[in-house]
Amino acid sequence: MPDLPVSELLDLDRRHVWHPYGPMPGRQEPLVVESASGVRLTIAGEPDELVDGMSSWWSAIHGYNHPVLNDAVRDQLGRMSHVMFGGLTHEPAVRLAKRLVDMSPEGLEHVFLADSGSVSVEVAVKMCLQYWRSLGRPRKQRLLTWRGGYHGDTWQPMSVCDPEGGMHELWQGVLPRQVFADPPPVAYEESYADHLRSLIERHADELAAVIVEPVVQGAGGMRFHSPGCLRVLREACDAYGVLLVFDEIATGFGRTGALFAADHAGVTPDVMCVGKALTGGYMTMAATLCTSRIAEGISRGEVPVLAHGPTFMGNPLAAAVACASIDLLLGQDWQTEIKRIETGLREGLAPASELPGVRDVRVLGAIGVVQLDHAIDMTAATRAAVREGVWLRPFRDLVYTMPPYVTGDADVARIARAVCAAAREG
Ligand SMILES: *Cc1c(COP(=O)(O)O)cnc(C)c1O
Secondary structure, eight states: OOOOOHHHHHHHHHHHOOOTTOOSSOOSOOOOEEEEEBTEEEETTOSSOEEESSHHHHTOTTOBSOHHHHHHHHHHHTTOSOOOSSSOOOHHHHHHHHHHHHHSSTTEEEEEEESSHHHHHHHHHHHHHHHHHHTTOTTOOEEEEETTOOOOSSHHHHHTSOSSSSTTGGGTTTSOOOEEEOOOOSSOOHHHHHHHHHHHHHHTTTEEEEEEOSSEEOTTTOEEOOTHHHHHHHHHHHHHTOEEEEEOTTTTTTTTSSSSTHHHHTOOOSEEEEOGGGGTTSSOOEEEEEEHHHHHHHHTSSSOSOOOOOTTTTOHHHHHHHHHHHHHHHTSOHHHHHHHHHHHHHHHHGGGGGSTTEEEEEEETTEEEEEESSOOOHHHHHHHHHHTTEEOOOBTTEEEEOOOTTOOHHHHHHHHHHHHHHHHHO
16 A cells, blocks of 8 residues: 555545544644654654654553564464453453452452543443442442542543533533532642532432542643542541442553552552553553452342443454553563653643742652643644654643653653643643
């Protein structure tokens, strides 16, 4: 197949291809990526590669075109790329489930392999609602979350995203109406703990579960909060008979400096979602983990099965590369790498706090955020980052980065310079 000229490719893209949160036909001109290797993206028509500051939305933690991950896919491809998961099983899926159980917070025992993060959240919600239904409490079907969250783009996840100013504001009144707490404060406040407790108590009869992103709220605003809030949720959920779901789709696999953000608090949720970095950014796969209590509860019900089963459930290629990615992560001193990036981002982003229009600069683990006091000009900000040789994707009032863990110190410094440039010019 001959290569399309870039101009023709962009023209077809604009007319036919929908991009995330995009209009049709497209209005912006995306960059055309020809290949990616290590932490660098090769862009058509650009002489210099771009350093990737986004890890392809939290996922490519080991960088691109990694020899070990490539081998894992190739090896699995030679055996089978896919078989159905109903009535059949295979080693990659079983190995992956065992690894997830071993590395996740104590008590999470069972694994449902889903095909994307949003679907894993749907499954988590279904598990919780079905648990209560099985126990003869069908009225417990609402969810509680705190404002400022993001849990995906399908229906149930949308209903627990930030209801105001978020991506899904349009659907207020159509989506299931959930219970919202105030956004979690950065530092622990007893008055906020009381607010959570009283809200959970007041709605306990109708609440199936509390669902939150632990420690870091991602696409809902890139805000951090004290792990103490998670302990409050665990205690209140136990006290008032409500389940606790952690959405670790963005925070999982070391990003915040702990393997899972729940580990900062020493809390085990009843249900936990992982995705994004699960396959090292190679393929789409997510997972919903739960405790034995949840599984046994569901099994005691009138319909004693979890009625969910995606066509590509447990995809062997994705499972094989996920196992390889987890082994790569755990086989290295990942804490030191995350600390190194954290230090680099802290130093490199410090000058941003002096810039006009900057409201806040914050760093946690391998996540760096510059928040502005105005909506960003995405085109100008992206152009400024590209001029510094870096790929960033700012949104709303945020310029942020979560680089691959293999990003060297010089490239971390370059990413930080690009974040500052984007904040200045956006
Ligand atoms: C990205 C994300 C999701 C949705 O995952 P998809 O794979 O995009 O469906 C859900 N929750 C959180 C916290 C996320 O960051």
